[in-house]
Ligand SMILES: Nc1ncnc2c1ncn2[C@@H]1O[C@H](COP(=O)(O)OP(=O)(O)OP(=O)(O)O)[C@@H](O)[C@H]1O
């Protein structure tokens with residue numbers, strides 16, 4: 188037997204002697220055989236045994252072989268059917284070929300002719316399998332190509348949106364530098380100071396944007412360490428506080444002093460929380476509905492998790508925005524946003540096996556809850 192894995196052959200003939208001779212020959216060739224003595228019985232056996240090849244007499248009492256051939260081909264077109272014909276059955280034999288019989292052999296059965304017919308049947312089966320494999324790999328290729336195209340398209344979109352953002356940032360950097368140089372010329376230190384502040388802020392935005400892009404372009408595996416949760420939260424707060432103070436936003440930090448440690452990539456998680464806090468600050472600055480604003484940043488240990496919440500009383504979001512905030516490049520800030528911030532935050536938190544939940548109301552503010560398991564989840568940390 189070859190690698191086509193033909194195992195079972197169904198023999199159909201009303202004469203027991205012929206069935207027996209055929210069964211012995213086929214078993215000698217290494218096949219398993221099952222038998223039936225008429226077309227009706229043959230179809231029942233066919234459905235039960237699912238043979239790859241059927242060898243059937245063309246003329247039998249109570250239903251002819253051609254009818255059986257048609258039924259079998261209808262039920263499973265991949266079955267190969269070899270017809271056994273008597274003298275004078277040539278027309279029937281030719282008809283059977285029309286109905287896609289693999290071959291026909293004449294009675295009395297010659298073992299060589301039988302072997303040749305079976306070889307053809309096996310070749311057809313092997314060919315069909317190859318074709319199926321080929322089609323499958325072709326489908327895979329098409330899928331990969333489509334994914335690559337999507338990736339290229341999003342890369343193109345990203346480069347476009349980054350260039351656009353960069354252009355705006357460079358203009359505001361130029362503005363700051365102009366203030367510095369003209370201030371120096373006029374010996375106006377206020378102006379110099381103002382220019383320095385503007386340039387410094389813009390440099391900060393450029394830095395954040397570049398870091399975001401780097402993260403997006405080159406995802407690395409997490410570098411986990413045991414980190415004290417309170418110290419970590421204080422670190423994040425320290426980065427954010429100066430920006431908020433400058434704009435008169437009250438920053439209320441509530442950290443659980445006994446939260447213990449958690450195993451995280453501190454740099455990455457830091458970046459994720461900063462992105463969420465910066466959005467909270469933006470939301471407060473945009474909101475004209477309140478004279479002053481506050482952001483509450485809290486951290487507590489809850490069961491096996493460290494939970495951070497960032498609660499602002501800024502502009503808030505409607506349902507539609509809420510549903511889209513984690514999408515790549517989704518931003519409502521035009522020149523001032525790339526739409527990478529939450530996409531990346533979500534990916535980082537996902538890599539840690541954690542979740543981000545959001546609740547928000549337009550005009551009232553938003554609350555982001557970030558839950559991080561203290562220890563890495565069992566099934567690795569590729570999920571994102
Ligand atoms: N606290 C919030 N309050 C109101 N809207 C928010 C808040 N956080 C996020 N959003 C909305 O989600 C959008 C996506 O946020 P994301 O941080 O991904 O991008 P971005 O802030 O616009 O740009 P950047 O890439 O610079 O962060 C924002 O443009 C904003 O519309």
Ligand SMILES: [Mg+2]
Pocket residue numbers: 462465466524528529
């Ligand atoms: Mg943002």
